[in-house]
Amino acid sequence: MPDTLLFAMEAALNGLTAGIMYALVALGFVLIFKASGIFNFSQGVMALFAALTLVGFQQGQVPFAHLINAIFGTRVHHFGWNLPTLLAIPATVGVMVVFAWAVERFVLRHLVNQKPIILFMATIGLAYFLEGLGDLMWGAEVKRLDVGIPQGMSGAVDDLTFGLFGYGFYMDTLDLYAMVIAALLVAVLVLFSQYTKEGRALRAVADDHQAALSVGISLRFIWVLTWSIAGIVALVAGIMWGAKSGVQFSLSLIALKALPVLILGGFTSIPGAIVGGLIIGVGEKLFDFFMQPIVGGATENWFAYMLALVFLLFRPQGLFGEKIIERV
């Protein structure tokens, strides 16, 4: 097999894993958009906040330590124990559920029946609030996140591909885990929405608020539920990205990468988010690989937005989005 083809295959494979990571972030957007028609600008910050909280619990940090010290003149920083990951994760999920409840109670409830743009603006505010809250609670320094997922080159992939092609592909073990976890997460979400009472209520609310009320569904409960699930998805994305490149402010910018994914896949489709993520991931790696000799690289980030722009021109509802039909 010619070397170029092998290299391209390796690039595509790495693109797939990067795509899964994008899809994870996009998934959180889709969940909230489907249930309430809100484009949640704070999804990226939610991932950052979840990761910060997880690290904080793991290391036994005292929340609001700086604030407490400044007010009372104390010098508390750590409780002096480390929470095992298996306990820290449920505790973080708990915090995200409380956050979801607070969002419903203090923001959404007061904005019922407002235009989407107003709700969107509210989520921008929420993003800044949450960013500040995260810093205040856990400090602003870059943190290392270790949840016990092995990192570094995957020997198995290397051996397998070497046996097949005589050339070992490089692949990060973390990315392999991310793929499996993302697949599990999507499977659980689909099962939940198709086969449980709450899932059915969730789909009902997404479809028609008035009709949902008339069959006895509480919109408030469903909103808390949706934001909780989005919080959990944000936690998963935060863990994966945080483990890869540290927990720091830039983590919240992954939300920007989810935008082209959403435009490609459609804002209302869970499979769309996955397929869109994979297309962007593979597309940008391959595009960069083939264009590098001609334009000299660095086209990776450009490609995703360019593709989104093309989609906006020719298929604004995305690959899987609901078709926009205007009745005249």
Next chain:
Amino acid sequence: MLDTQDDGYMTADGRKIGGVAMEMRNITLRFGGVVAIKDISFDIRWGEVRAIIGPNGAGKSSMLNVISGFYHPQEGEVIYKGYKRPRMRPYEVARMGIARTFQNIALFEGMSVLDNIMTGRLNHMSSGFLSQAMWWGKAAREEEENREKVEKIIDFLEIQHIRKTPVARLPYGLKKRVELARALAAEPAILLLDEPMAGMNVEEKEDMCRFVLDVNDEFGTTIVLIEHDMGVVMDLSDRVVVMDYGKKIGDGTPDEVRNDEEVIKAYLGVAHD
């Protein structure tokens, strides 16, 4: 007028009408300066078919929305099962056994007919969401029982052939029927129908009339309906409330109402001589 203090009576066709199920007392509803309902009182008895009629803009739908908790009147009270009902949200009203349909059909367009009707049973499912997620014992049994009930309603309304069809693809008349099925799935004590026959052709209307009567007859469901077609109203209902410009201008059996001067004026206009 009927005496509302008694325990009911038998109709000419031998159905038992019970005591008062719900009473509207001096309801006034305003939207800003517009008075949609003005000081209206009437009652609904267990087991009867109660119609609300009136010209366009009379406030009929507003009245139905007050009963189902979508609107909250500024004045007056709703007495349900003998107790004054506190201000409730629509989903809380639904959980008290009051189901409804809408004038402009409100179905879950993206879901199948079966799924739509299953949402009507949400309040009859009690197993918590972890056991549901895990599909363990109780949840599975519950899902089965609820499916059985839903299948019965599907048979009853003769919509077996469209069970798996997404609602968005159905013609108007069938959508109305699916909406009725979803409301019935909740096994309501009181069923509110907002113009169930609007926009239907004669054959569809006849079907719908038959279903409404059968529901009342077989399940003993109390039915409150709004309808424009006078023929339909007179055939279906036991008692009729007539509204005009937000006020009640008549209340009684179809025959009483038909011969009421005020009602004739509202419907046919007054001769200018």
